[in-house]
Amino acid sequence: MATVTYAKASRIYPGTERPAVNQLDLQIGDGEFLVLVGPSGCGKSTSLRMLAGLEDVDDGAIYIDERDVTHLPPKARDIAMVFQNYALYPHMSVYENMAFALKLRKTPKAEIDRRVKEAAGLLQLEEYLSRKPKALSGGQRQRVAMGRAIVREPQVFLMDEPLSNLDAKLRVQTRTQIASLQAKLGITTVYVTHDQVEAMTMGHRVAVMLDGVLQQVDTPRALYDTPANVFVAGFMGSPAMNIKTVALNERGAAFAELHIPLTREQVEAARGEGGNDKVTVGFRPEDCDLVSPTEGGMPVVVELVEDLGSDANVYGHAALEGHEERFVVRTDRRTMPNMGDTVFVKPRAGRNHVFHAATGQRI
Numbered sequence: 001m002a003t004v005t006y007a008k009a010s011r012i013y014p015g016t017e018r019p020a021v022n023q024l025d026l027q028i029g030d031g032e033f034l035v036l037v038g039p040s041g042c043g044k045s046t047s048l049r050m051l052a053g054l055e056d057v058d059d060g061a062i063y064i065d066e067r068d069v070t071h072l073p074p075k076a077r078d079i080a081m082v083f084q085n086y087a088l089y090p091h092m093s094v095y096e097n098m099a100f101a102l103k104l105r106k107t108p109k110a111e112i113d114r115r116v117k118e119a120a121g122l123l124q125l126e127e128y129l130s131r132k133p134k135a136l137s138g139g140q141r142q143r144v145a146m147g148r149a150i151v152r153e154p155q156v157f158l159m160d161e162p163l164s165n166l167d168a169k170l171r172v173q174t175r176t177q178i179a180s181l182q183a184k185l186g187i188t189t190v191y192v193t194h195d196q197v198e199a200m201t202m203g204h205r206v207a208v209m210l211d212g213v214l215q216q217v218d219t220p221r222a223l224y225d226t227p228a229n230v231f232v233a234g235f236m237g238s239p240a241m242n243i244k245t246v247a248l249n250e251r252g253a254a255f256a257e258l259h260i261p262l263t264r265e266q267v268e269a270a271r272g273e274g275g276n277d278k279v280t281v282g283f284r285p286e287d288c289d290l291v292s293p294t295e296g297g298m299p300v301v302v303e304l305v306e307d308l309g310s311d312a313n314v315y316g317h318a319a320l321e322g323h324e325e326r327f328v329v330r331t332d333r334r335t336m337p338n339m340g341d342t343v344f345v346k347p348r349a350g351r352n353h354v355f356h357a358a359t360g361q362r363i
Contacts, residue, residue, distance in 0.1 A: 002078075002155035002188050004028040004051065008060035009070075011046050020046045022212040023060065031186045033179065034217075035203030037193055038235070043212035044192045045160055051190060052158050053077055064155060080149035081158040084165060086141045088133040088148075094120075095129040098147045112151075119147040122181060139170045146178070150185065157182070157189040163198065175202055196236050200224070208232050230360040233282050233353055239313055239328045243282035245357050246320060253281045253354075256320055258298040260347060266354050269363045278357035285313060285330040287351035290343050297344030300327050302337050312336045314343065 006026040012019045021043040028034045036044040049055040051062055053074035061070045069077050088097050095116055102112045120126045123143040133141055142162060149157055162178070163171045179202045182189050193199055199206045200220040207217040208231075216228040227233035233241050247254045248270055252261040260281055262270070270279040291297040298318050306313040312333055317324040329345055337343050354363045 001030050001186060002065045003030050004156060004188060005063040009050060009057050009062055010059040011050055011055055012058045019212050021050065024214055026207060026214060026217060028188060028190060031188055033182050033189045033202065033204045035191045035193060035199040035206045036209060037196055037199040037206055038209035040194060042209040044209050048158050048160055048190060048192045052079055052081055078155040079158055080152045080154040082145050082149050082162045084161045086145045088141060088144060090133055093130050093132060094125060094144050097144055098151050101152055115151040119150040123147050138166050139174055142174060157187050159191040161193055197238055208235060227353065228362050230280055230355050237284060239285050241282045241284050242327050243280060244320060244325055245278055245280045248277045248279040253279050255298045256318060258296060260352055262354060266363050270356060273356060274358045280355040280357050282353040283347040283351060285328045288329050288345050288347040290329065290331055290335055291346045293344050295346060297346040299342050300345050302339055302341045302343060305336060305339060
């Protein structure tokens with residue numbers, strides 16, 4: 001097991017001006033499961049490949065424990081990587097695929113046999129050891145790829161979107177297996193995904209990236225409850241947070257007829273740094289209620305009702321400052337409206353998130 005440290009690590013691809021990863025400062029604890037998440041092109045896979053030695057580090061450094069591995073070849077870093085496409089040898093059996101790296105290291109046969117069978121037991125692959133990859137399902141192939149990494153007993157596991165080729169049901173099942181397996185083995189793991197639900201359900205901590213820059217790193221709960229900026233607020237959570245930039249007045253943030261009260265400190269901070277009497281306010285779909293017209297809610301015209309069985313997501317639009325703005329509210333099935341209805345939405349007191357209109361930073 002090991003710690004991993006990115007010390008202002010940057011990667012600039014030849015012919016580009018903007019770094020793919022820009023001054024990444026990140027410490028990953030011994031035995032921690034850290035998830036790197038963000039939209040396509042945000043630098044998360046590049047960050048992982050820099051740690052693996054598959055991409056150069058143009059500035060800064062990377063350490064595994066106290067050892068500087070910045071310029072070491074991949075084989076000298078004591079890491080094992082699980083790829084999106086499994087990368088299994090089609091002519092080899094499951095046993096041979098899992099044993100291959102150990103054979104290259106001239107590991108004794110008895111030790112290879114012990115490690116492969118232990119990993120197969122962990123992954124419930126014992127009955128498939130003699131099969132070729134083409135005779136396995138996608139989920140089974142992914143478990144073989146995991147087994148190949150486990151038998152090497154590395155200091156660090158690196159996983160680059162390992163579940164993206166699986167169907168939705170199998171993805172949920174496999175991510176549970178990976179999380180429980182990591183907890184059992186206790187090996188430091190860096191896991192890359194674009195799926196924020198995957199990130200929220202698997203990681204001890206989650207690092208959110210955008211345009212090569214680390215936006216926030218914290219526990220899944222802290223990211224959800226106290227996002228550092230507008231991007232993190234909108235990215236974490238499904239359906240996404242309702243985030244709007246509206247006028248700021250003495251009564252708070254003006255959402256049509258609805259006014260969301262703000263503290264004096266929030267109002268002062270919103271007006272500073274070029275805020276110009278605007279403020280960005282967000283509230284999650286589950287943090288608001290459908291109320292009667294007399295209770296001072298914001299009128300929203302319903303466009304779509306997504307019945308989820310236990311509850312429902314209501315999508316609609318409201319007129320704000322001359323524009324139609326989209327909103328989504330989660331509600332109980334018993335109060336589920338119909339398409340075309342006008343409902344009145346009221347965020348719950350104290351559950352809104354306030355950001356500076358110009359900088360996007362949390363206030």
